[in-house]
Structures are given as C-alpha cells and as structure tokens.
Amino acid sequence: MKKKKNIAIVAHDNRKKDIIEWVSFNWMELVQHNLICTGTTGKLVEETLAFKCLENSVVPPTVTRLKSGPLGGDQQLGALIVNGEVDILIFFWDPMQPQPHDVDVKALLRITVLYNIPTASNRSTADFIVSSSLFHESYQPIVKDYAGYITREVDVT
Numbered sequence: 001m002k003k004k005k006n007i008a009i010v011a012h013d014n015r016k017k018d019i020i021e022w023v024s025f026n027w028m029e030l031v032q033h034n035l036i037c038t039g040t041t042g043k044l045v046e047e048t049l050a051f052k053c054l055e056n057s058v059v060p061p062t063v064t065r066l067k068s069g070p071l072g073g074d075q076q077l078g079a080l081i082v083n084g085e086v087d088i089l090i091f092f093w094d095p096m097q098p099q100p101h102d103v104d105v106k107a108l109l110r111i112t113v114l115y116n117i118p119t120a121s122n123r124s125t126a127d128f129i130v131s132s133s134l135f136h137e138s139y140q141p142i143v144k145d146y147a148g149y150i151t152r153e154v155d156v157t
C-alpha cells in the first residue's frame with residue numbers, strides 16, 4: 001500500500017456516534033487519505049469532515065459512498081478488498097444487536113483476515129492504527145500464498 005491510503009470507514013447505527021467522534025478527533029490524519037464508506041456512515045463522515053475542514057480552511061476530501069450496509073455495502077467493500085483497492089478498514093460493528101445482513105458483515109470481516117487488511121473494530125484499535133508511524137508510510141502486507149489451493153486436484157468422480 002502507498003503512503004496515501006484507501007481507508008474504509010463503516011459503523012452500525014449504535015456505533016455511529018462513536019465513529020463520528022473518532023473521525024472528528026482524527027480529521028487531520030484522515031483528510032490526507034482516500035476515504036470509502038458505506039452509505040449512511042459516508043454521509044455522516046462527509047458532513048463531519050466538511051465541518052472540520054471549513055473551520056480550518058482546508059479543502060475537504062471526497063468521500064466515496066457505497067450502498068448502505070444492509071443493501072449490499074459490506075459486499076461492495078469486500079469486493080474492493082479482493083481487488084486490492086482498500087488498505088485499512090475501520091469498522092465499528094455493533095456487538096449487542098443482530099443485523100439483517102449479519103452474513104455480509106461476517107463475510108467482510110473474513111475477507112479482511114484473508115487479505116491481511118489492518119482492521120479496527122473498536123476505538124482503541126482505531127487509535128493505534130491512526131497513530132502508527134506506518135499510517136502515512138508505504139507498507140506491503142504479507143498475504144498468504146494460496147497457489148496450492150488454486151491448483152489443487154478436485155475429485156469429481
């Protein structure tokens with residue numbers, strides 16, 4: 001991943017207040033990168049950054065907004081990760097309430113492990129990521145070699 005990263009930011013409804021506080025606190029770090037969000041989170045992130053940037057006379061970043069999570073946003077994000085278009089995922093998911101698209105959430109989290117994407121599910125991890133010296137440096141995550149899996153013999157008899 002390059003110095004300027006593609007950072008995905010997502011939050012379930014009960015965690016949106018937390019993500020907005022976190023984005024508001026870390027706006028200066030975040031505006032140096034490309035931001036991708038699921039629909040509703042993206043609207044809030046965009047508004048928060050627009051306000052902070054206006055206050056500080058900084059040009060606000062464009063926030064790419066995908067579909068809302070329950071409408072396929074998590075799956076879109078998963079596909080972007082598979083294509084190598086997301087470097088970091090900040091995903092404040094709700095540990096207290098089941099979601100209509102729980103399977104999509106699980107799939108997204110699985111893909112982040114498969115592709116070794118730094119992922120924060122809570123604020124302290126997000127703080128560690130944003131304050132890491134690697135946050136503004138290039139970095140090559142090591143992805144496990146799945147060649148053996150792709151070339152395996154499948155018994156179809």
Ligand SMILES: O=C(CO)COP(=O)(O)O
Binds near residue numbers: 011039042105
């Ligand atoms: O449900 C979500 C992630 O699973 C988030 O979707 P929204 O950002 O559209 O609320």
